[in-house]
Each structure stands twice: as structure tokens, then as C-alpha cells.
Amino acid sequence: MSTGVELLGFLMCLGGWLLSFVSLVNDSWRTSSFADQLITSVWYYQNLWQSCTEASTGITSCKQFESMLSLSGYIQACRALMIIALILGLLGVILAAMGLKCTKLGSTSEETKGKISLTAGIMFILSGVCVMVAVSWYAARVVQEFTNPFYGGTKYELGAGLYLGWAAATMAILGGGILCSSFKSSRPAQTRGHDYKYSSTQPQKIYMPAPASENSASKAYV
Numbered sequence: 476m477s478t479g480v481e482l483l484g485f486l487m488c489l490g491g492w493l494l495s496f497v498s499l500v501n502d503s504w505r506t507s508s509f510a511d512q513l514i515t516s517v518w519y520y521q522n523l524w525q526s527c528t529e530a531s532t533g534i535t536s537c538k539q540f541e542s543m544l545s546l547s548g549y550i551q552a553c554r555a556l557m558i559i560a561l562i563l564g565l566l567g568v569i570l571a572a573m574g575l576k577c578t579k580l581g582s583t584s585e586e587t588k589g590k591i592s593l594t595a596g597i598m599f600i601l602s603g604v605c606v607m608v609a610v611s612w613y614a615a616r617v618v619q620e621f622t623n624p625f626y627g628g629t630k631y632e633l634g635a636g637l638y639l640g641w642a643a644a645t646m647a648i649l650g651g652g653i654l655c656s657s658f659k660s661s662r663p664a665q666t667r668g669h670d671y672k673y674s675s676t677q678p679q680k681i682y683m684p685a686p687a688s689e690n691s692a693s694k695a696y697v
Contacts, residue, residue, distance in 0.1 A: 478576050481592070484653025485571050488599040491647030492564035494639055495606050499557045501636030502527055502537075505617045508630045519629055522636055523554050523613075549616055553609040560605035564647065567598035571654060589657055596654030603647030610640030 500522075507519035518529045527537040540546055574591035614637050621630050 480653065481575060481657050484596075484650045484657070485575060487646045487650030488564075488571060488595075488654065489568060489650075491599070491603060491643045491645070491650060492561070492568060494643030494646065495557070495560055495564060495602070498606070498610070498636050498639035498643055499523070499561070501634070501639060503634035504613060504636040505631035506634045508621065508632045519631070520634060521631070522634075523550060523557070547616075549612055553613050556605045556609035560602040560609070563598045563602040563605070567595045567602060567651070570595035570598065574654070574657075592654045592657045596651040596657075599647045599651030599654065603644040603651065606640050606647065607644035610637045610644070613637065 502522050502525070503520040504522040505520065507517075516531045520527050520529070525537050525539045527535060529535045540550075543551060570591050574588045574593075574595055576585065576588060614633055617631050617633055620626050620628070621632065
């Protein structure tokens with residue numbers, strides 16, 4: 476694999492990791508729906524950490540979720556998945572920087588760098604899967620509450636934070652796949668057949684044909 480393609484995979488992974496962080500801190504994982512409201516004087520939006528209210532005058536008030544035990548189970552799971560994704564992504568960035576062929580960090584062997592890139596790619600893929608599961612799970616609950624006619628609370632729609640999470644997961648998984656493929660290209664080609672070893676220390680025997688005798692030569696002309 477060329478260095479440019481490997482560098483592209485690293486940049487995609489780095490961008491996916493940064494987008495995962497932006498998605499986590501984004502305020503609007505879900506926003507209040509105005510479909511059934513005639514007067515929209517108040518706007519509600521939430522993420523994994525807080526709930527905010529914005530009035531038509533521009534005044535915003537946010538309130539942190541007080542107790543983790545009082546939260547729904549899916550919100551706690553999404554928090555854990557996003558934090559795990561960021562940790563895996565951070566480790567992946569460090570290893571990927573060491574595994575790039577254009578850098579002199581760590582080992583200079585191409586095979587060793589390929590193994591490091593393989594490990595980094597697997598970490599980025601796992602990070603992307605964690606983000607994908609978190610945002611998809613959260614989005615599924617938002618859609619379920621929105622389409623439930625018996626739900627009496629505030630109905631929400633998908634927010635910008637979820638779309639950022641989907642983009643981050645896609646970039647991390649694709650970039651991780653590119654880094655994993657660099658391990659295969661860095662392995663030395665194996666030759667087929669048997670290897671024959673020659674040792675110069677052992678004496679070699681040279682066999683010479685015996686000289687023809689005079690009797691045998693005279694018999695040839697009889």
C-alpha cells in the first residue's frame with residue numbers, strides 16, 4: 476500500500492475521533508418537535524449530560540442531570556459507549572502515528588509498523604462501532620417515543636449531535652479498515668519451493684572419470 480493511502484486512512488481515523496468528541500459534547504442530541512404546536516415560544520433540546528430550554532427571547536437555561544441512577548438505562552449505556560470510543564480512539568491515534576511508514580517513531584521495520592497499524596486499525600473500528608451503537612440506540616428511542624401515540628411527554632426529533640456521531644463512526648470504521656489493510660501489504664512475499672542451503676565449511680568431493688587403459692583402447696579398433 477502506498478504511503479498516501481495509509482496517510483489518508485490515518486487522517487480519516489483522526490477526523491472520526493475528533494467528530495466523536497464533538498458529537499459527545501454537542502447539546503442537541505434531540506430537539507423538541509414543533510409538529511403539534513401552533514405557538515413555538517420555547518425550544519427544548521437534550522444530550523447525554525443535560526437538558527436545555529431556550530425561549531423565543533434568546534435566553535437559554537440548562538440543567539445537568541442530577542443523579543445517574545435516575546437516568547434511563549439506555550442513556551447510561553450510551554454514555555459508557557461514547558467514553559469507551561474516545562479512549563480507544565486516543566490509543567488508536569498514538570499507535571497509528573507510530574505505525575505510519577512516513578514517520579520514524581518506534582520501529583523502522585515495515586513488518587513491525589504493519590502490525591502496529593493493524594492494532595491501531597482494529598481499535599478505530601471498535602471505536603467506530605461503539606459510536607454507531609450509541610447514536611443509533613439513542614435515535615431509536617427518540618423515534619419510538621415520537622411515533623408512540625400514547626406517549627404523554629414532550630416529543631423530540633433527531634438532533635445534530637446524532638448526525639455528527641454517525642459521520643464520526645463511518646469515518647473511523649473506514650479509516651480503520653485502511654490501516655488494517657496496510658498490514659497485509661507490509662508482509663514480505665514468501666517464495667514457493669524448498670530452500671537449499673550450501674555450506675562452504677564442508678569439503679566437497681569432485682569425481683573425475685578414470686583414464687581409459689591401453690587394453691580397452693586397442694580393443695575399440697579391432
